[in-house]
Amino acid sequence: MSLHGLLIAAPRSGGGKTTVTLGLMRAFRKRGLRVAGVKSGPDYIDPAFHRAALGRDSFNLDSWAMDAALLGGLAGRAAQGANLLLAEGSMGLFDGVPAALGRSGASADVAAALGLPVLLVLDASGQAQTAGAIAKGCALFDNRVKIGGVMLNKIGSPRHLLLAKYGVEAAGLRVVGALPKQAEIILPERHLGLVQASETAQLEARLDVLAAFIESHVDLDAVLALAAPLALPHVAPRALTPPGQRIAIARDDAFSFLYPHLLADWRARGAEFCFFSPLADEPPEKNCDAVWLPGGYPELHAGRLAGNSGFLGGLRQFAQLKPVHGECGGYMVLGQSLTDADGTTHAMAGLLSVETSFAKRKMTLGYRDATLLSDCALGRQGQKLRGHEFHYASIVALGADEPMALAADAYGGEPESSGSRRGRVSGSFFHCIAEVS
Template identity: 55%
Template sequence: MRGLIISAPASGSGKTTVMLGLARALSGAGVAVQAFKSGPDYIDPAFHRAATGRASWNLDTWAMGRDRIASLIHGGDGAIALAEGSMGLFDGVATAGLSGTGATADLAALTGWPVVVVLDASGQAQTTAAVARGLATFRDGVTVAGVILNRVASPRHEALIRAGMAEAGLAVFGCLPRNAATELPERHLGLVQAEETGDLDARLDALADLARAYLDLAALQGAARPCSLPPATVPPVPPPAERIALARDAAFSFIYPHLIAGWRAMGATILPFSPLADEAPDPTATACWLPGGYPELHAARLADCATFRDGLAAFAATRPVHGECGGYMAMGAGLVAADGTRHRMAGLLGLETSFAKRRMHLGYRVAELDAPHLPPRARGHEFHYATILSQPDAPLAQVWDATGAGVPETGSRRGQATGTFFHLIGEDA
């Protein structure tokens, strides 16, 4: 599968809107697009799926080995791969993981896919070319195929930037004008989720219209190159049980798509239920999984969901229940919302968390876990703003960050109820 990587010098440059517009435009023209996301992001893949009609997979060089990445790439069925980068092109952690530092550039070097750099041209002209040339020459083994200029103010502005790019010897695949209507709504953990964006199809169609009008789609397809990684087969991360009750709604949706696909590939049955609809886990399930999400935005509603709370407690009396981040908080005794109001949670664990005292927790994690339904050693990612007020139960894991330093967010366990603040990406090699 030929591929391109859509990256940028920094977050906020417009790579997600470019990625979605390009993916939607090519898909609308009958091109089978297989989308990927570089790094630990559980929101963007849902937008990719909406744009292309195909599941999008995370490719994470810190948390995944070369063979795992190869198996996900070669398992795709598209004619062209579009991989959206994260942060800036060379931004990763200080210590390499299983196949890199998590930087988009590591994925580019690993796959041989050329990079298309999205440049925010606002506030500069020819200097944009200096930035692009610096990115193109910074690291051997990373090929920059060209640039897409975003937020261009006028034809004169465009002409000045194009002159700079010609001098730098870099191709320009298109120039997008300033257009606030292309922005997608955001909140504190990133974009508002795809399933919560009621006019998503209209927004994607508008982005596709811009791509068709302002981007050279034929040249972009021509710049794509085959993946240099040879095919590989790697067993998926084992499922926690044969029948998994999976919480799935606006409050609980942060789970990596490759995990669910892998569980299904290993014969597990996924049984979705909605805590926000006051549903209990399916009684025929043999384990329950509460992903992360936004319980803090729905805390008052969750506190009133007695059927969910009682059903979860009954389930946990005989079978494993595991929560990640938001799911872990929902399993606790209470959650203090941003306005200072405490709301009752499920009470499977004694955890008390607060969003009135916000503090960002962000980074890769390695953990040794002590629970039969979880991998003994795992890699994941933590990203939340909650403060722990109390965590009285026994720790679930020993947890380290990407540098090997221990972190205090060890998760906890009580009986068959377990929870962590980090999201599982895969097993540690």
């Protein structure tokens, strides 16, 4: 079988995309297909679940942050050696930001760019034939996108299924599956979405249950028939210049939000990785060229991190000679202090003067167009980057450090100072997705 692909999307968030995607991934893998995964939009957590379901990395594809060459190249890299590419959408199928056609960040852009038909997951709770009107609206909204079939979700009874299916088929669309309400298959969540794959108890067993659930209620052959043949480029996509030849990267339950496509890009350019665990009180290796502290959930482990003198001492010593960068959670740990949700303030590395707090949660979310104000681990002065912010922490005090960048949102707002820089140390709540060439 040559490479075929399909995008799994929904009219809104919380409609069942992840449940369906993971179940299909594991079910098709059990059938012997070589399945690859990608995720539309800036999401760290879902690709880690894809990896668990498939046994291979899943990449993020973002039409706002990535140009067509990078998006297509990463899709080709993700699908290398596979015969089925399953893409998981984000939010609603057409939800994005105001932008030129194809650059809004919407899942529909990814479908259009790669020629992926859409399997539309419809939460039919609280409605019946009206599901057909919603499906038809999605089919007609954007002529770049083809709705290949519909999967009904949260079906309450045989009569409910009969009516909802009638509505969808009356709209000229095919129903390929119907999932009953079943609370026990839902994966656990916390404030940034699902609990991380690494923290989910009995994940392999849960994925097998999801696969069995999908197999029982979905026509897998019909779903496979919806997938279209793909011809993806096999090029060397360039996303972000590596911060060094040998990079020390924090990796554990407190630091896990680093895009797989960046690691793949850096590795393809010859970079080596030395992973270390701050939670295990491990310092970065001294012979590395740079330290990268990804985002994650340091607020859940702030007391433990504050007491890990080996990690903090090694980090401070490293920063005297070589670059250190922190994204979001990593930024908070580089600062003076972090106040947890209980209101307890914990001393952090003190390499930047910022003080952050979770005591009063405030969500910050959105794309960012950033320009570096000076050389740092992310690039040279003047380098333009695209990425996003998603956090609930607040800045209590910035201190006297210089800002790392100027960053604007995707809605035409004026650029504002972002992040902090002191000497060789830099950090911000900005998660970088790609350089702007």
